Amino acid sequence: MAEFDSHTWGARAIARAVSSGRLTAVESIRRHLEIIAARNPALNALVAVDAERSLREAERVDARVAAGDVLPLAGVPLIVKDNIWAEGWPITQGSRLFSDFIAPCDAKAVALARAAGAVVIGIGACSELACKGVTNTPLHGITHHPLDRALTPGGSSGGNAAALAVGMAPIALGTDAGGSSRRPPAHCGVVGFKPGQDVVPYGPGFAEPFWGVSVIAPMGRTVDDCALLFSVLTGVQVDTPRPLRLAYNPTFGIRSAIDDDVASAIETAVDTLRSAGWALDPVDVVWPEGVSEEVLMPLQHAGLAMLYGDRWTRHPEMFDPDIGAQIKRGLALTGTDVVRALDQSYRLRSALDPLFEDFDLVIGLTTPCTAWPHDRLGPETIGGVPAAPRDHAALTPRFNHAQLPALSLPCGTARNGLPVGMQIVGQRGSDATVLAAARQAETILSHPAT
Structure with a gap:
């Protein structure tokens, strides 16, 4: 061999x-x-x-x-x-x-x-x-x-x-x-x-x-x-991209607490990229008023209830209790709740269009924290304040609803030695550009100039 x-x-x-x-x-x-x-x-x-x-x-x-x-x-x-x-x-x-x-x-x-x-x-x-x-x-x-x-x-x-x-x-x-x-x-x-x-x-x-x-x-x-x-x-090839206009916002304008050492890790990574010649302009990211994980999650709960609500009602013991709780919430939703979530999801599809008129990619964190004990739905605290079960996920879902390509790239470690991820997001149709830029960033971060 x-x-x-x-x-x-x-x-x-x-x-x-x-x-x-x-x-x-x-x-x-x-x-x-x-x-x-x-x-x-x-x-x-x-x-x-x-x-x-x-x-x-x-x-x-x-x-x-x-x-x-x-x-x-x-x-x-x-x-x-x-x-x-x-x-x-x-x-x-x-x-x-x-x-x-x-x-x-x-x-x-x-x-x-x-x-x-x-x-x-x-x-x-x-x-x-x-x-x-x-x-x-x-x-x-x-x-x-x-x-x-x-x-x-x-x-x-x-x-x-x-x-x-x-x-x-x-x-x-x-x-x-x-x-x-x-x-x-x-x-x-x-x-x-x-x-x-x-x-x-x-x-x-x-x-x-x-x-x-x-x-x-x-x-x-x-x-x-x-x-x-x-x-x-x-069938899409990933080639070296043209010079790119790059924006930076560690939380993508999303209200999210961040662990200090996670914030430090991405700041160090961004400084390394800048030292290698990347121009990363700080930007404000503006989202539709009222958009939140709380408003969007009924879509998942309603979907689970539609597919599995009858079986959960008859045999709740067959399900993970955490999934059962989501199905239960889905069954209790009103039509107004679901339409409100659909409206927010639809509005997110064009939310970043103004940003991408000026920039090709925007860079920030993938998660606001590192990994936590497996017997919990999320960490007890993030950024020194009590965290709700989905706060660890605050920085990713909006890009699904916006239908944009997004990549998570390792960008360092926190004080506890656990990995931290950088998220690179592009406009619709820029999948190959996201991958090509990430490949360049990976090389730079793996071999920083001394």
Whole structure:
């Protein structure tokens, strides 16, 4: 077997090695299965692993390479979140309702990745129905943070993020309806990219409770991993961008407390980017009056109630109590509550248009805090003041409703040694620009000038 380190070999390097014959897809998958066997038991990041299935798939990739097929993801291990269909795999949404479900076909994104030579190597844990910011479920148990088992990697794509962080695979497919594939990467020190709405094909698969704002989200150990996967899924190439007009606001104008050392980490990162020649202009970000997480969340609660309200009413014991509480709130909503949320969501679609007349990208934090104990929905305090359960998620959902591309990039650590994420947001249609700028930022932050 060619010697390679899963922590230094990204998706592109693996694919090139397999395509050139220096490595086989079977060798790549076997090596990553060894890493999974060694590291997954302590983390519970992957809830399904089928070594025989993955190795058979790798054999087919090797046969395609031998036949001369050009495969941009040849032999690259791929993790699929537990709410995205991958044919033949148990996909449960972390729910007892789907404990026996086997996906009858691939979601289009999975099919595209497989057609490019990727091999599904495991299913990443997610919170039940992907509707909670902590990855623990009655079906699969607790997913632990890769740096501290007492902490959560966040949610709902916590399994993907934890697995990527310890080298189980270089790429993963997640979903993101409010930050689910940006906040866990921020907490775990990897990369998560939320494309613009409908840029990446969604489905076939489970009905989506938060319809109209959820997307399939490439995740990776590096920006280049995400960029390569994004290109496979969309056909859009990520090239070096033209000189960009860059704006900076650590909270994107959102009223949010921030932990001091998290604020310090992004300020240090922004200073490093400025020292490398990036012009980052401080800006005010203006949002529609009255917009808030409290006003928007009824859309998720109503969606859950529509899909699962009858079953929760008959069998509440089948559900995570936290999800049950959301369904209960959804059943109690009035039509006015839902229409108010829809109105705010619609107004957010154009909220940042004035900002993007003057700037190409705006940069701030992904989360206002680092990871917290896994037995809590959120940290007790943020910025020294008591925090509500969703305050940790304050900085991501509006970009889903605005339908904008947004990426979380590691940008340093807090005093407790835990990762902090920088969020880079672009206007509609600028997915490739966001990825290209993030790739440049990653290089600068990884090798700052001395």
